[in-house]
Amino acid sequence: MSQRKRRAGMGTAADRAAAVSGRGRDRADAAPATGLGARTRPAAARRQAILEAALTEFAARGYEAARLDDVAAAAGVAKGTLYLYFKDKQALFEELVLGALTPIMDRIGAARLSPDIKPLDVIEMFFALFQKEVLGTPRKHLLRLIIAEGPRFPSIAEFYYREVVMRGLALMREIAGAAVARGEFATDAAARFPQLIVAPLLLAVIWDGLFSNIAPLEIDGLLRAHRDLISGGGWQP
Amino acid sequence: MSQRKRRAGMGTAADRAAAVSGRGRDRADAAPATGLGARTRPAAARRQAILEAALTEFAARGYEAARLDDVAAAAGVAKGTLYLYFKDKQALFEELVLGALTPIMDRIGAARLSPDIKPLDVIEMFFALFQKEVLGTPRKHLLRLIIAEGPRFPSIAEFYYREVVMRGLALMREIAGAAVARGEFATDAAARFPQLIVAPLLLAVIWDGLFSNIAPLEIDGLLRAHRDLISGGGWQP
């Protein structure tokens, strides 16, 4: 009874796909007047509602303290329904974290390096994108969640490193390398340690989470100053 | 994760208690007949043992998932004893976090600015101190704990801001300001946003917690490169 499965790997796409594909249902738009919310929304929408509620809940309380009863309530769904869409609490959490990060990386990857744009401008665009798409949205909480819970979710940490950190740093390194080659940066520091380029973004996320209501951080100014540092200040080629 | 299933751990508590340094039960030889040698060490030492065990436990599991039974076992003490020294779990956690940070700040404050030392050298000393006293010790876990749990412990966040962040940033700002005045920095970016000086340290702590066993970070190199950035690279006054 209640054999707690160990399950090391993360949720399989298999059962998830099975749950999602529960066709039928749909046509919510066709019969919106029916009233009772139950069974009126497409399955995908319910999934989405659950994920959004889960983000709020996990962000506010952390993984352990988040209660699935609250997630269900916030999603306008019964507790049991959660288990139709997600295997268990951990699967819900992992899917939440994993699913919300790759889209950003794809958009960032799109802002690729082109020979006619100054590297510093690409970095500036990257900062702007990060500000708009992460710091300006609930996604910032996701980032904090990864920092907070990552050590206890090796699978998430690994995924995050592979899909986000490695790719992002490679891009930064490429950009910085080009800038150094063009003689636009005063030192190759940023090219050797692209982590230095993103460090202030991390700081901004953390600051926001901890001190935003004690001493808000002027992020625009911070990032502009950081850009000055990266390029070498008043230094000109 | 569902960290349930305690039994599985296999004598976690026991060997940990033994490993911690032969405390608890010690003096068994001195008072073998009496058996349970409860009150054998000064109260202060017990407190310390509990705090150390708590650090290990909280760092490994996070606040919510940390179990006081394990803390007690690791400290070589009965559960009830914890409550003789600390009001409750939260008080233990807060005292742990609060008590371990001020000493560092004091030491950092001591490395004060003197007119005959180059500001960049002060920063370098600060980095070295941070590396040795934080990154090189279990204290780094404390920093991660604050980042992770801070949002849910406003009192800790506030204390941390007042006692550590504000003081630290003021010092950094002072140093950077002096460097700018002396014409040793290429830009006043670091003086206006001293957060930029410490951002890579934060990154190092987080990286260590998340990716140290996937892709270790070469911290010496990172910080040296960062110092180059701060000063303005190849730029010379």
Next chain:
DNA sequence: TACATATGACTGACGGGTCAGTCATAAACG
């Protein structure tokens, strides 16, 4: 169209494990 039957998405009360905190008891002191 009207009615009967089938389906399965959804529900929510409940079982059972877990763990923070308590307290009656015991040991160590002075």
Next chain:
DNA sequence: CGTTTATGACTGACCCGTCAGTCATATGTA
């Protein structure tokens, strides 16, 4: 002795995951 300190079994609340039952909708029948 009485007092102080320590113990660990115990309790009660809490919450994850389950499952027997419900009911909106779809399908079958005439």
